[in-house]
Amino acid sequence: MINNKIKAWIQASRVHFFVVTFIPLFIGWFLAIKEEGQIHTGRFLLVLAGSLTVHLIANLANDYFEHVAGTDAGEAIGGSRVIQEGKISPHTILKVIIALYIIAFTISLIIVFYFRLYLLSLLILFAAFSSYFYVAPPLRYGYHGLGELFVGINMGPIMVTGTYWVIAGHPDWIPFFVSLPVGLMVAVILYYQSLPDMTTDYRARKFTLAVRLGQKGAYRALLLFFFLIYLSILLLILSGLLSCWSFSFLLSLPLIIKLTGIIKRTENWVLLDQYGKYVRMIYFISGLAIIAGITGRCF
Numbered sequence: 192m193i194n195n196k197i198k199a200w201i202q203a204s205r206v207h208f209f210v211v212t213f214i215p216l217f218i219g220w221f222l223a224i225k226e227e228g229q230i231h232t233g234r235f236l237l238v239l240a241g242s243l244t245v246h247l248i249a250n251l252a253n254d255y256f257e258h259v260a261g262t263d264a265g266e267a268i269g270g271s272r273v274i275q276e277g278k279i280s281p282h283t284i285l286k287v288i289i290a291l292y293i294i295a296f297t298i299s300l301i302i303v304f305y306f307r308l309y310l311l312s313l314l315i316l317f318a319a320f321s322s323y324f325y326v327a328p329p330l331r332y333g334y335h336g337l338g339e340l341f342v343g344i345n346m347g348p349i350m351v352t353g354t355y356w357v358i359a360g361h362p363d364w365i366p367f368f369v370s371l372p373v374g375l376m377v378a379v380i381l382y383y384q385s386l387p388d389m390t391t392d393y394r395a396r397k398f399t400l401a402v403r404l405g406q407k408g409a410y411r412a413l414l415l416f417f418f419l420i421y422l423s424i425l426l427l428i429l430s431g432l433l434s435c436w437s438f439s440f441l442l443s444l445p446l447i448i449k450l451t452g453i454i455k456r457t458e459n460w461v462l463l464d465q466y467g468k469y470v471r472m473i474y475f476i477s478g479l480a481i482i483a484g485i486t487g488r489c490f
Contacts, residue, residue, distance in 0.1 A: 199278035203271045205250050210471060211346050211377045212246045213239075214478035218373060219354025221485045222366050227359040234306065234357050241298035242350060248291045249322040255284045256326040260395065295319070302357060310362075314353050318345050336400040338385070339378040347374020369432055369481065372423040376474045379416040380467075386413075386454075387464040410454060417447050420477065428484065437484025443476040 220235050250271070258274045258281055273279045299315045302308060321341045324330040332341060351370035356362045385392065385399045386409060393402050401409040424440050427433040450469040457463060 195278075199273050203251060203254060203273045203279055203284070204247055205271055207471065208250070208380070209243065209246060210475055210478075211380060212242050212350070214474070214482075215346055215350035215370065215373050215377075216242055216354050218369060218478070218481055218485065219351040219366055220358055221482060222351070222369060223355045223358035225485055226355075226363065226365060229358050229360070231358050234302075235354070237298060237302055238354050238357050241295055241302065244291050244295040244298065245318060245322050248288055248295065249325060251284050251288050251291070252323055253326050255281055255288065256328070256331075260326070292319075306357065306360070308356060308360070311353065311356055314349050314356075318349050318353075321345055333399065334397045336398055336403050339382050339400055342381050343374035343378035346377040347371065365432060368430075369427060369485070372420050372427070372481065373478065375416060375420045375423060376477055379413070379420065380470050380474055382413065382416065383463075383467060383470045387461045389460060406460065410451075413454070414451065417451075417473075424477065424481065427481075433481060433484030434487050435484075435489040436487035437480045439483055440477045440480035442480070443473045446473050446476070 216235070216239055223229050223231075254271055254274055274281055274284065296319075299312070299319075303312045303315065321332075322345065325333045325338060325341070332338065348367055348370040351373060352362060352366045355366040382400060385401045389399070389401050389406070389409070392399055400412070404412055421440070424433070424437060428435065428437050446469050450466060450473075453466055454460075454463060
């Protein structure tokens, strides 16, 4: 019984997506170490704990409010499915969300007031509200094709610059520029996850970016995402903000070619759900390439 409950909560947390939290935080941390010589492991662990808590809140809130709206009912495959499979009740998930918000709020208070980073509270509040209102009423901006934009901002510029700010004690433009391909990569993960659910999302009046574009447009937009990610990393290398070690991002190119080929050959896009691992692998390889470009030196 206990093992089943643990497995259910692991399923609800969707831990395989936590890589999108680890990568930007480490990028911000390593940038602060490189630019300012500041390590502050304790500060980083606080940021890590707070960010993972907010990420978990976003995942659980998505499950809860999509269930309430009926978006994940029937043939839909979105979310963790723990509510639909009867593993965890909606009421229990709501109580856990509230408890996690208290934990996240406490961590943010420590960071803002103990380290006297008062302006950082603006980024924290933006991240907190946007993570909640992704599918929660009254905003539900994820239902209006804005999910990729806000998630990209949150898990790109806000996470990278926010982490740098906490470690270095001040903001800077360098982490912002380095964060841009990170935000695009997180956005493309969310975007790809919406492709298999395009039909059911449309029926539920959830007009994601993919739904608004249609299949042909959605495929072209995916290609554009990958192009912009590669272009932004290349520009960072050419500008000197990343070293030549970041050229290792090209190791992800075979995965992009394979994934786009699969999509082009697949008529029933519901089947694309099983290939989401490739998008996460592309993100992981490119994220490590950025970190390598921060920490490694070329001749």
